[in-house]
Amino acid sequence: MNPVAEIKQLTKIYGNLRGIHDVNMTVQQGDIYGFFGPNGAGKTTVMKIMVGLSKAQQGEVKLFGYNVATHYEQAMAKVGVLIETAEAYTYMSGRRNLELAARFYPGVGKQRVDEVLETVDLTPFQHEKVAGYSLGMKQRLGLAAAMLSKPELLILDEPTNGLDIEGMVHIREIIMRLAREERITFLISSHLIHEMELMCSRMGIIHQGRLVREGLVSELVNGSATLEEAYLREIKEVRGLAAHA
Template sequence: MDKAIVIENLSKMYKNNRGIQEINLEINKGEIFGFLGPNGAGKTTTMKVMVGLMKADKGDVKINGFSIINNYEKAMNEVGCIIENVNPFPYLTAYENMQLCGRFKKEVNRIRIDECLEITRIIKYKNEKIKNYSLGMKQRLGIAMAILSNPKIIILDEPFNGLDVEGMVEMRELIICLSQKHKTTFFISSHLIHDIELTCDKVGILYNGKLVGVDSTHNILKNYSSLENYYLSEVDLNADY
């Protein structure tokens, strides 16, 4: 299968000796990959390096075959992402924020904006100012922004945060639907094991900055009663890292 994302020997260390070390990973096109680990494991650092918000000490990331170091614009051309918090302009409406977000993309028009707000189920609130939105509604708006230009790869940092149970179910359904219908590749970080288990085709466990286990969800659930048991087993094996 074609590779959507290839991470090669990626390292980024901070002065406090935390960060990520020697991460190697391949994600196929159309796959939903779950990046699982506790807070502070290095998930966000990895994702920031992947989208060029931070420079790695060592290693490279290739997106659709293009290196983020040597060919950044081409690498990011078909990528939508939310890293850390969604920060739309609070004094603008959802629709106005979407217009701003899509202003550099020719294919983004009124119809496409409405379509994305419909997909994320906030179309009826599109003329409300963001300052009145709940955390979950802002999260949905962030997803709408991430899918606005119809990217082939979507990178989401903790997309289930701030959502109620119904919102989590809808978010899982949305991700699975986009993957199956449009062959969109997803790279999702989370510390919520249950949502990763129900959403992702493949899972990687990041612990103390190191990738300690990568496998398909299918294989994991053949050998373990749940993703949580696999996670605890991998963490236990690598507790002295």
């Protein structure tokens, strides 16, 4: 497998002394990589640095072999992004929002808009104003926008956050279908461990700004009945080591 994203010694400390510390992680081609941790653990900070929305104080990020800090356009050429809440003009239709977004990508036109609407199951609602969309539909519209450029890597920050069960299942099914049929690699953050267990092939666990474990989901479970039990065991060990440091 080829590394699609490589993060080395990534550090960013805020004024309140929170942030991320010496994060090292690798997303391999074909992964559905789950970036798991509680709220405030540092997931969004890592992702914002990865896509150039924030600067690290130390370390580097490479996407498809290109350093984001020094070769941004090349690094982001095959990347789609949905960070935090999906934004859209609520007074416009879903389709019109995508048509406006498509203008940022050379060669992306009506046919691609049709394709992404079909992929996220919004074709029947494409001419409705976004103001009337449910939260799940808005998230799917954001996912469609992230897919316009036919990315090989999709970075999604909490894509199921706030959704009801049906909405979560819908997003999960879309992600798994895209990974299987279009060979898209995913990096997905979440604080919902059950979602990660159902969807992801590999995971990284972040706790208080530090990546404490990374590996195949099957490796992380390692004898535990569930991924949740494995996570609690891992965090207990980390806290024990910190207490004796």
